[in-house]
Amino acid sequence: MFKCVAALVAFVALLVPGLGKAAEFEKNIMTGGPQGTYIRIGRDIADLGKSCGLTLNVRETAGSLENFVGVRNRRNTQFGIVQNDVLEYLKTFEANDPEVQQAVRGVRIMFPLYNEEVHLLARSDIRSVAELAGKKVAIGVKDSGTFLTASLILDILQVKLGERVLVNPDAALPKLQSGEIDALFYVAGAPAPLFRDNRIDGAKFHLLPITDAPLLATYIRSRIERGTYDFQTEPVDLIAVKAVMMTYDYDVTRNAYQRESCKAVSDFSSLILNNLDRLKENGHPKWKDVDLTALPPGWQVGVCVRAGMALDYRPACIAQGAPDDASGGNEEYLDLLKQRLKQN
Known part of the structure; x- marks a missing residue:
């Protein structure tokens, strides 16, 4: 009897991966x-x-x-x-x-x-971070790094938005393209797949330079070279954080x-x-x-x-x-x- 049970257990162990050994x-x-x-x-x-x-x-x-x-x-x-x-x-x-x-x-x-670059994708008529004043800007979902970085940048530069839109960058990009918002923040190591893998019209949207002196006490100078993204025809100087x-x-x-x-x-x-x-x-x-x-x-x-x-x-x-x-x-x-x- 016991030999039969032992044989059955051994047979089942062969059929079921992982049975008979401790789980990882x-x-x-x-x-x-x-x-x-x-x-x-x-x-x-x-x-x-x-x-x-x-x-x-x-x-x-x-x-x-x-x-x-x-x-x-x-x-x-x-x-x-x-x-x-x-x-x-x-x-x-x-x-x-x-x-x-x-x-x-x-x-x-x-x-x-x-280093992770601070991407700020905006309508082409917006030329600086200061010009975001009064605009609707996606700053990431709460508890995200993008949310904190965008909030700190806006607070340091004392830029008062019309609305801080709490959506993640994946959801923000189609909103920007449809005109629901004016810009979006996204902190990610370049090349960021979101911008690389989605079609973005370079005549309508561009990466804003972020070179404001008050930010350099906290952030690192960086640059995204031309051609990193299909819509980007010129290098962009901006800031980065360390991951x-x-x-x-x-x-x-x-x-x-x-x-x-x-x-x-x-x-x-x-x-x-x-x-x-x-x-x-x-x-x-x-x-x-x-x-x-x-x-x-x-x-x-x-x-x-x-x-x-x-x-x-x-x-x-x-x-x-x-x-x-x-x-x-x-x-x-x-x-x-x-x-x-x-x-x-």
């Missing part, structure tokens, strides 16, 4: 909208994990603010991509705001990524969940650090701009990230005997990164 610990990265750069970057990281036998679920979100909170509060969510000006905003208010203090507690930098990958500072002594999450962070830290050339060659074009040493001042790197940066660290797939393609010649780069960490 769930890992998620919060990214952004379906046509944004964040989600493409997240998929590149997930593909890197897949090559190591590690599953990373790429989650579509509203953007930076949701991602920051999600890393701290959402279960099985170890990673999120956030704009640097969101971090600056939170740091500014942390000292005197208990709610902000609670929001940032335990959240840590994993790696700085690339940053965030995680949580897990405590391996606390419980099994914290240990597994910390291990996931260490594994992906090691994989990204040691496969950056591969990402630059095969991933989204923005990987070519990534400098993992460009750490935002005032933010700490978590202990699980530091563990994964050790030269002798090996991700789970390599420890289990997979080909060792995640090590190789990064000693000088790692030394520079550690120097930057000491400065923070």
Whole structure:
């Protein structure tokens, strides 16, 4: 009888994938909208994990603010991509705001990524940010990085809109094309698929330059070269923010969940650090701009990230005997990164 049951279980295990072995610990990265750069970057990281036998679920979100909170509060969510000006905003208010203090507690930098250009697509008769006064402008959905950046820019420059339209850029573009709104903000690494993959009439719409001096204390000078988008015939000088990958500072002594999450962070830290050339060659074009040493001042790197940066660290797939393609010649780069960490 028992032999028959055992044989039946063994037979069913052959038919049902995964039966008889422990389920893989769930890992998620919060990214952004379906046509944004964040989600493409997240998929590149997930593909890197897949090559190591590690599953990373790429989650579509509203953007930076949701991602920051999600890393701290959402279960099985170890990673999120956030704009640097969101971090600056939170740091500014942390000292005197208990709610902000609670929001940032335990959240840590994993790696700085690339610069994201602030796209401001407007009717062709609007020539400057100041001329948006009194106009209807889409500034992104609440909790998105675009929403925060657009709000900060307008507040810094004291531009009073006729209406701040709270829709995401995907929904805002057809509204602009139909004349329902006058302009839209979109913070995304160029080339942004939204503008690259949709037909935009260059005679009716253009990217506004954003060069106002008061913004340069917070944002980075940048330029979108001519021809980046089909409708763009001239280079455009504007500003950019830094995209940053965030995680949580897990405590391996606390419980099994914290240990597994910390291990996931260490594994992906090691994989990204040691496969950056591969990402630059095969991933989204923005990987070519990534400098993992460009750490935002005032933010700490978590202990699980530091563990994964050790030269002798090996991700789970390599420890289990997979080909060792995640090590190789990064000693000088790692030394520079550690120097930057000491400065923070």
